[in-house]
Amino acid sequence: MIKLRDKAPVRTCTKVYSNYRSYKHYLRSDFNNRCGYCDDYDGWTGGEVTYHIDHFAPKSKFSSLENDYSNLVYACSFCNRFKSDDWPSDSQKISVVNNVGFIDPCHSSYENLFFRDNYGNIKPTNELAQYMYKKLQLFLSRHRIVWNLTRIKLQLDNIRPLLKEHGHDNEKYKRIQDMYVTLSLEFHDYLDYLLGEKIKNG
Ligand SMILES: [Zn+2]
Incomplete structure (x- = not known):
């Protein structure tokens, strides 16, 4: 819970x-x-x-x-x-x-x-x-959307410095990059919901 x-x-x-x-x-x-x-x-x-x-x-x-x-x-x-x-x-x-x-x-x-x-x-x-x-x-779905945007933004903020810390040609960088992309896509979806480009309830 x-x-x-x-x-x-x-x-x-x-x-x-x-x-x-x-x-x-x-x-x-x-x-x-x-x-x-x-x-x-x-x-x-x-x-x-x-x-x-x-x-x-x-x-x-x-x-x-x-x-x-x-x-x-x-x-x-x-x-x-x-x-x-x-x-x-x-x-x-x-x-x-x-x-x-x-x-x-x-x-x-x-x-x-x-x-x-x-x-x-x-x-x-x-x-x-x-x-x-x-x-x-x-x-209202906006409460779910705003909560998720805030949650994902914090995760992205935590990951972003790690992308800069590692050299590009290694597994760790790749894993962090994948995570960043996944979160960014999710973030973008919620942002679209907030902006009303995709109206979705529930
Ligand atoms: Zn309120």
Whole structure:
């Protein structure tokens, strides 16, 4: 079983601003450049400017939390839009009622809600996770594609220096080169999916 994310986000910013948008840079860092909900790396869509600031407890219902850093989540435009101002109770402290609602991505129990299958698809583990999965549309193929692009990019980055280290006329170089080509082809396929040149679900 693969974990949803390698590193859990932690809110560390201690600054106080009167406008929540001022926190974006800190939020991005605290969330490891990833959407708090789906863990998509922001680099694939253009970084910070393309990501949103989600209010965990919606600011439309709890205006006192509008500029409260502990209520902010760095989120991709998909998760932020799908979550919108959905909230299961009249209290800012009650985020789940009868397995309907949300867990704060910075809460340790978020780790237990989801895992990834071997293809990188996000899978829910219980009824509450199932609610979030449907509400946030975590079944979208883009989450699998972005996860794989990030994974393969890291592997390519690790192999590339090795290609330069070895002379060209030996078996080891050939093996590394083959591996690099295989990964590059896989990377290119996922990039095509992301760019919409090949629309493929599942
Ligand atoms: Zn997301």
